[in-house]
Amino acid sequence: MKKIALKDIAAKFGVSISTVSKAINDSHEISKELKEKIKKYAKEHHYRPNHVALSLLKKSTKTIGVIVPNILNYFFTQVFYGIEKTANSRGYSIISCISDESYLKELKTVELLSTGTVEGLILSLSEETQAKGNIEHLQNLIENQVPTVMFDRVTEKIDCDKVVVDDFEAGYKTTKHLLKTGCKRIAIVSAIYNSSVGKLRIDGYKKALNENEIAYDKKLIVEVRKNDDLQLLISLLLDNKGIDAIIALDEITAVDTLHILKSKGIEVPKEISIVGFTNGRLSKYVSPALTMVSQHGKYIGELAANILIDRIEYDGDMPYTTKLVKTSLIERDSTKKTGDNSLLY
Amino acid sequence: MKKIALKDIAAKFGVSISTVSKAINDSHEISKELKEKIKKYAKEHHYRPNHVALSLLKKSTKTIGVIVPNILNYFFTQVFYGIEKTANSRGYSIISCISDESYLKELKTVELLSTGTVEGLILSLSEETQAKGNIEHLQNLIENQVPTVMFDRVTEKIDCDKVVVDDFEAGYKTTKHLLKTGCKRIAIVSAIYNSSVGKLRIDGYKKALNENEIAYDKKLIVEVRKNDDLQLLISLLLDNKGIDAIIALDEITAVDTLHILKSKGIEVPKEISIVGFTNGRLSKYVSPALTMVSQHGKYIGELAANILIDRIEYDGDMPYTTKLVKTSLIERDSTKKTGDNSLLY
DNA sequence: AAAAATTACGAAAACCTTTGCGAAAAATTT
DNA sequence: AAATTTTTCGCAAAGGTTTTCGTAATTTTT
Numbered sequence: 001m002k003k004i005a006l007k008d009i010a011a012k013f014g015v016s017i018s019t020v021s022k023a024i025n026d027s028h029e030i031s032k033e034l035k036e037k038i039k040k041y042a043k044e045h046h047y048r049p050n051h052v053a054l055s056l057l058k059k060s061t062k063t064i065g066v067i068v069p070n071i072l073n074y075f076f077t078q079v080f081y082g083i084e085k086t087a088n089s090r091g092y093s094i095i096s097c098i099s100d101e102s103y104l105k106e107l108k109t110v111e112l113l114s115t116g117t118v119e120g121l122i123l124s125l126s127e128e129t130q131a132k133g134n135i136e137h138l139q140n141l142i143e144n145q146v147p148t149v150m151f152d153r154v155t156e157k158i159d160c161d162k163v164v165v166d167d168f169e170a171g172y173k174t175t176k177h178l179l180k181t182g183c184k185r186i187a188i189v190s191a192i193y194n195s196s197v198g199k200l201r202i203d204g205y206k207k208a209l210n211e212n213e214i215a216y217d218k219k220l221i222v223e224v225r226k227n228d229d230l231q232l233l234i235s236l237l238l239d240n241k242g243i244d245a246i247i248a249l250d251e252i253t254a255v256d257t258l259h260i261l262k263s264k265g266i267e268v269p270k271e272i273s274i275v276g277f278t279n280g281r282l283s284k285y286v287s288p289a290l291t292m293v294s295q296h297g298k299y300i301g302e303l304a305a306n307i308l309i310d311r312i313e314y315d316g317d318m319p320y321t322t323k324l325v326k327t328s329l330i331e332r333d334s335t336k337k338t339g340d341n342s343l344l345y
Numbered sequence: 346m347k348k349i350a351l352k353d354i355a356a357k358f359g360v361s362i363s364t365v366s367k368a369i370n371d372s373h374e375i376s377k378e379l380k381e382k383i384k385k386y387a388k389e390h391h392y393r394p395n396h397v398a399l400s401l402l403k404k405s406t407k408t409i410g411v412i413v414p415n416i417l418n419y420f421f422t423q424v425f426y427g428i429e430k431t432a433n434s435r436g437y438s439i440i441s442c443i444s445d446e447s448y449l450k451e452l453k454t455v456e457l458l459s460t461g462t463v464e465g466l467i468l469s470l471s472e473e474t475q476a477k478g479n480i481e482h483l484q485n486l487i488e489n490q491v492p493t494v495m496f497d498r499v500t501e502k503i504d505c506d507k508v509v510v511d512d513f514e515a516g517y518k519t520t521k522h523l524l525k526t527g528c529k530r531i532a533i534v535s536a537i538y539n540s541s542v543g544k545l546r547i548d549g550y551k552k553a554l555n556e557n558e559i560a561y562d563k564k565l566i567v568e569v570r571k572n573d574d575l576q577l578l579i580s581l582l583l584d585n586k587g588i589d590a591i592i593a594l595d596e597i598t599a600v601d602t603l604h605i606l607k608s609k610g611i612e613v614p615k616e617i618s619i620v621g622f623t624n625g626r627l628s629k630y631v632s633p634a635l636t637m638v639s640q641h642g643k644y645i646g647e648l649a650a651n652i653l654i655d656r657i658e659y660d661g662d663m664p665y666t667t668k669l670v671k672t673s674l675i676e677r678d679s680t681k682k683t684g685d686n687s688l689l690y
Numbered sequence: 691a692a693a694a695a696t697t698a699c700g701a702a703a704a705c706c707t708t709t710g711c712g713a714a715a716a717a718t719t720t
Numbered sequence: 721a722a723a724t725t726t727t728t729c730g731c732a733a734a735g736g737t738t739t740t741c742g743t744a745a746t747t748t749t750t
């Protein structure tokens with residue numbers, strides 16, 4: 001039993017292809033008896049209209065493309081999940097690509113998908129793309145009228161819909177919270193020094209410091225590069241006497257930092273508080289459970305998908321929007337309680 | 346600047362569509378001057394052949410479908426990553442669906458994809474599908490000659506290529522290891538009582554017990570259902586005096602179990618050893634770090650993709666294969682060392 | 691019984707691309 | 721100058737589907 005087409009059914013009953021099509025679609029133009037015969041046969045042979053042919057005809061594939069830099073990162077997994085869920089509920093399939101933080105793969109994918117395969121694209125820039133600043137491929141996308149939504153790792157050089165975490169506010173809020181719990185000298189450990197995201201968080205941090213009349217000290221910002229020894233970096237950092245809080249800009253770094261502090265016999269949060277970014281699966285299972293900034297990945301995915309599909313389906317001019325998704329601080333046991341100064345004495 | 350087709354270029358230069366097509370594909374049939382004019386114009390307007398039309402013409406979409414039950418599960422994320430990577434390297438895109446453990450969504454997806462959209466399918470059964478045993482949709486798939494590879498959660502009722510973890514051996518190996526470290530009364534906590542996977546692991550466990558002449562005790566197998574209180578279940582379990590090891594059939598349960606034991610003041614592994622399944626991100630960050638069974642998710646994905654694409658591209662008969670991927674026991678600190686009996690006394 | 695309306699189906703276009711073949715025009719050879 | 725080859729392009733088909741329109745045949749209405 002091979003793939004069956006209208007043609008085959010038409011041949012079977014000695015009628016035309018259009019008659020079969022109409023019969024299967026229950027058109028009133030076809031007599032009752034013929035319709036029933038054809039429908040029965042079609043069902044028995046598992047006839048299903050060829051999706052590719054339909055896409056060509058309707059000029060609509062009901063498919064959107066998604067490019068994520070790294071699916072093993074829990075945040076992106078969550079976003080992906082959100083996208084898939086809402087896209088699906090609105091009748092769209094998703095064709096997914098993992099750029100693996102590579103500019104070239106991102107480029108290839110964009111070129112591949114922007115040829116009628118998908119009706120729109122949701123993407124987050126690869127690390128390499130952000131570092132290089134080479135975004136011609138995305139510019140072409142917009143020029144070619146391919147609806148596009150960028151999320152999280154975006155660039156202001158491209159004019160399109162965007163969904164971003166309010167990383168500035170997150171950095172600000174986090175720092176402020178730490179200050180409120182009595183911390184005075186707050187360090188930042190970042191493994192994402194190249195991204196817009198990291199810069200924004202640090203800007204928010206600076207603003208909070210400024211508001212509290214604490215001088216910004218560049219020595220307190222530690223950039224962790226690939227293959228760097230975090231243990232060593234933390235040791236060097238702690239030579240700056242008086243550090244009483246560390247903000248880690250990703251979950252793994254937060255957990256690693258916690259372990260390093262513990263191995264040094266430093267009590268968390270009594271001596272040093274820790275806040276990490278991205279509320280993934282690790283944070284609540286370590287001890288003490290880490291206070292984290294949740295970025296609502298799933299919600300971001302849902303939002304991005306809805307914006308994209310709205311644009312695909314809305315026939316007319318729609319101004320580009322940038323949605324700023326607020327973070328939530330999830331307080332656990334790696335920070336002191338607000339107003340609770342007992343630990344200070 | 347809208348989407349541009351051969352038609353538009355043909356109109357621009359007053360030539361036929363076929364001429365333009367040949368010019369762009371650098372055919373010798375077209376004069377040098379015309380070719381250059383057309384190519385220049387095409388490039389300037391970012392012409393790219395419509396992928397849907399090509400798919401229809403070539404009867405090949407260069408796309409495979411992937412259905413995973415739950416992308417937030419790290420094992421599946423890893424498999425997904427492996428699939429994407431190799432599919433991509435072999436020139437295939439992937440269209441992905443998350444069944445969310447729902448039979449209905451799996452069914453809908455299979456029906457949607459088996460209509461010319463994809464050339465083959467890689468899937469792992471949803472929990473509901475496994476529980477219900479309703480696999481007609483997959484039977485149709487095979488009958489309709491859609492190349493299909495099932496991984497991890499498979500059914501023996503369907504005859505197709507399969508890639509499975511050697512869960513029987515894993516259960517056997519794990520149990521044997523625990524016995525070798527001196528454990529005598531080993532319990533199992535399972536949140537996947539419905540799956541083939543869980544049953545196989547328990548079968549392996551039984552074999553190991555049998556070989557060591559230890560009676561199988563059904564009371565030592567705990568099934569954790571949704572919304573069940575694990576804390577309570579563990580407490581009840583521990584009423585069976587003498588339990589000195591627990592095998593948890595998924596990572597979260599392993600970590601949770603560890604926490605519960607710790608909160609009860611039970612020392613791990615001195616009093617009770619713990620081994621968990623699925624070596625994800627959590628296990629090595631808790632303390633003590635958990636000994637886990639790694640299932641090599643990425644490799645499974647790569648294998649599945651290669652098998653599928655081989656079948657798609659090989660024109661002829663190929664017997665169905667079932668690949669059994671061995672697990673690795675990653676020893677950390679939640680189990681005692683082999684031959685080290687010091688902790689026993 | 692003639693006119694009008696309804697029923698039941700087929701032809702063809704459209705979606706976009708590639709490619710084999712035919713044909714005209716140009717260039718080359720005899 | 722005639723015959724042959726080469727160059728250069730267009731036509732048409734094929735892939736599967738839906739849909740508009742046309743056209744018979746049949747039924748209903750006047």
